[in-house]
Amino acid sequence: MVFYRGHLLICGGTGCVSSGCKDVIAAFQEELRKRKLDEEIKIVETGCHGFCEKGPLVIVYPEGVMYCRVEVKDVQEIVGEHLMKGRPVSRLFFTEPLSLDKVPKYQEIDFYRKQQRIALRNCGYIDPENFNEYLARGGYAALEKMLSEMTPEEVTHAVKAAGLRGRGGGGFPTGTKWEFCAKAAGAKKYIVCNADEGDPGAFMDRSLLEGDPHNILEGMMIAAYAIGADEGYLYIRAEYPLAIKRIQTAISQAEELGLLGKNILGSNFSLTLKIKEGAGAFVCGEETALIASIEGERGIPRSRPPFPAVKGLFGKPTVINNVETFANVPQIILYGADKFAAVGTERSKGTKVFALTGKLRNTGLVEVPMGITMREIIYEIGGGTFEGKKFKAVQIGGPSGGCLPENKLDLPIDYDSLIQAGAMMGSGGLVVMDDESCIVDVARYFLSFTRSESCGKCTPCREGTMRLLEILERICAGEGVPEDIAKMEKLAYSIKASALCGLGQTAPNPILSTLRHFRHEYEAHINDKKCPAGVCQALFYYRIDDHTCVGCTVCAKICPVGAISGERKQAHQLDMVKCIKCGVCVERCPFHAIVKE
């Protein structure tokens, strides 16, 4: 073993790959070789750190200095100054958006300091393809403890006592689910990991699979032991090629070491795991549809009961848990249920990973204790909205969730409080909107998503979402009538009550929650034919202000449809019949003479 004096951790998550980390890694290798540092400094390609917006991220240990948005041209300076001479390159430090302080240390950045990382504890810290690094971080210690001193009943009991609830969105108590399956009749049972992450904007499962694959495998092994399964599947969508590759590598390593297979570590517990690639249908995140897809059938749900815990994959009792749920399991076994349950609220224990996006200064993946307020996440971790923009709403839970207004910002987030407020934990997407986002347009977007993802098996979902979308499109086009609101509410409640699966039952949520908190915006669209945010194209028009326009002709030249005309040095005219409202003229006018009304 070579003793390296420093480790250079370069993020190799999908976010950083798309911002060019592969070139940066190659440049570092080249530069280290050139300066003969390659035997002193080790390059480690890690999983996602969650701060993708600032990527590619490079962290230098032992100091723990983090560099943001590193480009190939910065590599020479980092190696020459920092690695050779010990002078960190302050130009590339992270800048706090509020105080404008340059923060060199990874752990001292507000974005990370306010987080509590349990599920994500290894993500971005270890090389996901190096088995030894996972092991050194206490990996497979839970497996070892479980096989040497715990019975399956004790494992289930520990997970139940910890109060772990399903992180995929529904929040069903995990221990209870395991108990049902363990008690179900039959010798053959299955364990399935649901990694069919489909919510727009959510990527926590992908990051966990890519950044810490062995942790997920260990979680699955523990669950399989608890319920008595000897075979399992990971259902990963084919759009996640890196996640599939890393899990495949991890499975091969575990098989080679005998951590998967027959008589694991000399015990009489055996397990084999396989990957099933999903074709990316949102409905396959629903457990009965997922089962159908693994079996080779069309991915459509069936009615429950019987629940999968009794009659699931190939007709055998099956436990299906989400990736993030499995990621928490080894910690519970290793450190005990009490320690896990010490974090969180009365009925929601532990932490939750959120994908923070939208009109915010810091975006990325954050893991916070349950019971934290939305205000803390948005303002203290996320750094607040951009300058001069007013916070309007936060959308939580993706297409199944809802929008919360400013007066709900101090709500402690847990499964139950969100349901009460008309939203849902969902898989944990958080999209922040400012006053330039139109609430009706957001509801229309989510409805168009669920409508196209509806499998079409049951009528309420197939027809209902279609009709809801039609009404919303009409309102956005300025053709809404006052009865529309009542009509949508009635339809929404009947879909909720009668749809077959979770997709249909939650599809109207974006409409219901926005109607509850932002009814005035719908009314403005319908009654005044105005879109307060200026998003719905049919409800605003442009005008050139004769007093401000100096006739510079920039707008007339740039207009793609030739809707602007006028003499040089004379105020121009805009023909709204021709105008397609692309907004290019507004952006380009140096005198701000074009106004939106």
Added chain:
Amino acid sequence: MNKLLTMEDLRALRKDALGEMTARQTCDIQVIVGMGTCGIAAGAREVVTELLKELQRRNIKNVSVTKTGCIGMCEREVLLDVVRPNEDRVTYGRVVPRDVSRIVGEHIVNGRVVEGLVVGRIAR
């Protein structure tokens, strides 16, 4: 890799693996080498290489090796500082690769300062 047949195998492998991760933890003992232009010119790179080899030979895991810039005492380079917990920070001057094994053996392992090479101390 060999198959892990028992719990002991897993534990042994984990113990080995821990060594690979030391550079990512804050260690008890720090060694800081002056690597400004002056330090490099005086041969700091050879000293660092020798230091890493020595640590590896003795299988010492709880030491972090960092570099620093010029502190203005260029004529005494190569400067090498050793910081042990709850002890003074000791600066050694004009260190050559030959001295490294003494510093590691005496000071880092046994806590006895190599007085002949000391150029300064910073009280804790």
